[in-house]
Amino acid sequence: MAGKRKEEQVRLNVKAAYLGSKIVEATYVSKAYGDLVLLDQFYYNMARYEKVGIVGRNGTGKSTFLRMLMGEEQPDSGRFDIGETVSFAYYSQAGLAFNEQMKVIDVVRDVAEEISLGDGKKLSASQFLQHFLFTPETQHNYVHKLSGGEKRRLYLCTVLMRNPNFLVLDEPTNDLDILTLNILEDYLKHFKGCVLVVSHDRYFMDKIVDHLLVFEGAGKVRDFPGNYTQYRHWRDKQEDDARKQKDATKETRKAKQGIPSIVQPEASPDKPKKLSYKEQRELEALEAAIEALETEKAAIETALSSGTCPGNEIEQHAKRLSVLAVELEEKSDRWLSLQL
Template sequence: MHYVTVEGLTKAYGVTPLFENISFHIEEGDKIALVALNGSGKSTLLKILLGKEMPDDGKVWIHKDVTVVMLEQNHDFVPHKSILENIFDQDNPVFSAIKNYERLTDEDAGEPDPDQLMKAIAQMDELNAWHFDSKVKQILGKLNIHHLDQEVGTLSGGQQKRVALAKVLIDIGFEHKHTLLIMDEPTNHLDVSMIEWLEHFLDQEKVTLLLVTHDRYFLDSVCNEIMELDKGQLFIYKGDYENYLERKATREEMDVASIEKARNTYRKELEWMRKQPKARTTKSKSRQDNFYEVEKKAQTRIQDQQLELNVKMSRLGGKIIEMKKVYKSYGDLQILKGFDYTFKKGERIGIVGKNGVGKSTFLKMLLGSEQPDSGKINVGETVIFGNYSQEGLQVKEDMRVIEFVKGIAENFPLADGTKVSAAQFLELFLFPAEKQYTYISKLSGGERRRLHLLSILFRNPNFLVLDEPTNDLDLPTLSILEDFLLNYQGCILIVSHDRYFMDKLVDHLFVFEGKGEVRDFPGNYTQYREWEKDQEKLKDEARKEKEKIQETPPKTANENKPKKMSFKEKMEMERLEKELEQLEIEKKELDQQLANGNLSYEQMDAASRRIGEVINLLDEKGLRWLELSELA
């Protein structure tokens, strides 16, 4: 079924158009990612599709049976109403029945009135609403939404985002057979388990999707097409993110070639135009028109966004940060329990864990804005922190972008002794010359976050603390940030739910497991998830084995007689003893190598994989040795 047709769409604010004469189609079942630099018209295009804005020119046709639903960054909630009332705000019998039943059975509501509960159950039976209720419970549970009678106005921004997501998923799952779901950064404020669940949910649901996201693994998992807004034009790429990058690179190479050709043609045509007498009117009209087209193409400036900065970092001494026996709790929530760690030069550490386990508190303790309950945190005298927090950019008064950056410093020092000006540094982070004189108040949310990040890097710190740096950043900015951080020589501590970003940058992880436990995992996030799944599989197998043993009937008298050990089994036991001893030695050596921190990434990857294999072999062979020792 054909959902949407867009033809010749143009929209401008002021002289420069956001996009000009763009066209595309959306068919039923399409899952499309919309990619563009912040401030280039993504949000405006989405608002036009929703009917909230009108284009300057062009047509938008949406099938009469299609309902457009959008998950927006700003949520239209009634603050004094409960979570339940905001989610089920439609006047619909099934919604009303589920809302009533969930209200009565909510864990915070206490013991329900038996008569009211019986009536609610009867109403659910009558409307055949149980299947949909189980789906509602799954969505609310997976998004960690509980205490349904709580007023939405009392929730944090992240909690409100999850409630908005739940509402959208519940709405599309119930009423609308043909729905175009538009999602603007749906993974912000979700932990990784929630993101993985949402990937699976959207993949299983028969939903037509237009998605704006910076999460490249999420994009790859969910979408089968990418639309890119670039310099006012729309480019469409079928396939995954890797295919998009390859085809975009090819297109840009062809653009450079065509611009060079246009410049040569322009020079010839300019010479011809100048030779023509001004009074003559017989000049070729088509040739004049062609001249102006060629002139426009020839004057196109290819911006090299891949400028590499060999940063002259502030000197970092031998002592960086030492954490000794650090304890921290908030009431019953234990964040750290005797945490010990000494940071080393050039470390890139990712911090992961579920929401609410204390990741941000850990960063605040390092930065000195929170104090531990006990223990010591010793920060070296040469450490200069660069703190990118979720609070965002703080500006006392409105000023132009270039004035704000120059207020920090006029130039950025490089390792070779040269300097990059504030204007050049701004261009690196995709603020072209004309944008640099824009007032900060006129920037989009994503552009303000980009400027905030840039202002921190421009201060030239040697220890970066990045708390969710990828939220609301566009993919071109993320690519530049990653390149910058890969060349950065200082220490980096990152809290992020962006798996692609973490995999690309970190060497090891602090995994906050809850109850004050922090695991130091040697590897990136994908390797950790693979290890975690292996551990869950082993636990599941052990549980099944335990259940199997419990179900086994007691042995008879003859069966209880001790079995003699065969010669073959004696030899096997001796061999196992030698192998276990060798494996223990190898494990200690690998532990020592990983603890020293002197390995390259490839060596660390190989060592972490091998130590996992050694642990599995120790478990397997140790279990067999125990079986044989019982016979002996």
């Protein structure tokens, strides 16, 4: 057990570079491609150690915003003021063009030989790779022998090995396998720096961020103080209220025109939704099931992070985690629909 705790501590307590009080200030940034407006006078001042999620429909400017922040594109107007102590590391959708003839270990050593854990302790490039599931044998494979998923995992290692204090992640859940995502979740939860992440994965976002920038289109960005699930709950309620307001307006117009309206019995909007006996039983069962699934998921993650699982068990755990993620998503969605 002591060995397990030590293993987890080594992986999660990577010491980020010092981060001062001035982080990033986006000052009235605007960006458009012809008639497609992505940002319109956007202002945001990022706080120290803040972990922010970026969500929105495809084509609303999320990735463009990250590229402008990283200096890969220029805004039409406005600017990004970046603090002197900020050290970025950027995981992009484009990825990294590896030298296919290099060995895995040499790719990471080209970034850094070791990474600081604080208190004078260091983690070598090889040890770091092991924590991200590259065995000592695999580390001496040539890059061209890696699968697509392994290359994305190696790319992630090169990003994190830079020892940044500000991580920028563009859709990491699209390319990484479930085991790597669980390791990344642990890393980010204990990361002593800022995080800006674009993702459509609600479960991943709920674990990492508690603040959202919602790209709504036409240059509008909503600053939402909550996680992804809370935002969806709020958005669904706003849409429901808007429908009720529209119906009420129609009824008012009919009344003024002397058209009789058909009154539909409806629960008061000020009162919580009243569930039927069957729905109440379903809600209780869902809550118990979600708790059981989350407990099982946490147990598997703990087993994987111990570093002592045999290869055949790792494969079984990976398959089970994929199933658990789907079941949690489905049951959480149903739970939310009963609550609204």
